[in-house]
Amino acid sequence: MVIDLDKCTGCQACTTACGMENNTLPGENWQDVLFYSEGEYPSGQMKWLPRPCMQCEDPSCVHVCPTRATYKDMNAGGIVFVDWNKCIGCKYCMIACPYGVRFYADEKPLVEPDLKNIFPGENGQLWSPPYQGPDEDWRRGIGVQPKGVVSKCTFCYHRVSKAPEGVADLDEDDPELVEFVPACVRTCPPKARYFGDLDNPQSNVNRLIGNKRGVRLRDETGNRPQVYYLGAGAGVPAFQRRERS
Template sequence: MTKYAMVIDLHRCTGCGACAITCKIENNVPRGFRWADYIHETKGEFPNVTYTYIPTLCNHCDHAPCVEVCPTDPKAMYKTEHGLTLHDSKECIGCRQCEDACPYGVVYFNSEKAHEFWRDGKAQEVVNKISKENDVIPPYYNPNRARTYAGIRPPDIVEKCTFCDHLIIEGKLPYCVEQCPSGARYFGDKEDENDLVNQMLKEYMSKRLKEYKGTEPNVYYIRDYNKNA
């Protein structure tokens, strides 16, 4: 059985933020929050300065608190047979219990209609004109993303990273992995001995965020963000 996981090599990561940008592009993530984010910290005084940069996203935990507390039946937040933690926007009642339960702060509540920029003033005129003349979808709508999730975000529900499940079902990589300019991200089946993810975890010591929480995250970090790692 395939068990999806992501490995992030902090030694290769340049801290460019391309993961956060490409995630927004592919998944139409509105302003105000990021499915792909990062933690960064600078310590010391020049020239003795250390810098820590850790890209973050949903960890797709084996024991996901967000799934455990979801009160709907069927659950709006649920686990797939391949280990993904996904969200059904049609079942979500906006109670935000999953947001409170997530120890990583990667579940977000969408309190407004998405993409305000495209619904405002001249931008809306452009959208209406394009749609009318060419019979095309609005520029903030991704039909591929809509195959497994809401194409245009409805308000008053939660949302989060899906590991780009709409790309995985086509045999493709999550977009943040595909577009990482330094090749710092690996995605695959950690149960397959021939998979690169499995090989990377065997070659390097790895760590996961807040392992003490017992959530068993499926995002692993190898090496460190410094020249000696």
């Protein structure tokens, strides 16, 4: 995934689309937008940083999971999943993640009223949202999560996995591919997000990262994220400017 910070307007359409697509509770944002002020008041500027799961090449969350519920699936493009059948809710992965993009929703609700009480869960589900989709795969953390587990972004695997093989980019402007595009990418009004195959030299994401010197967030951790940011000169906090080798 590539996110162009020069195009992003901080509208949070990605956050809303992700929540609806993945049945998350209000306040539990798998795809959030961080707002911060750059510079001292009153001359400082408001900035924002979209932050999905980085789907790291060497994810620290995988190394610390005692039950191997968190795993990286190379057959699924290297996406990191949480197997809800194995997760015991110990939260080790939440502590190990340097990006703060994992969630445990069984505690005090982040937003009132507590929708877990208004829409009680069925068949072990944490809650039963009135808009829940038909896709469910607890082995990959897809669907309405059960109680006592950690959840996270999956790059909308239930969508992208159905795309034709060999496609370089999943572009919402292509009518034949629009249904396979991750929800956050599809709904981005200024088209600040791109999703494709980095290993394909003909892909748009490959060209954008190379031509615009894409950087990765907190690359000094060694996690090697699969999310690249463009326009990092805008001033992203905690950015270590490492160009793609």
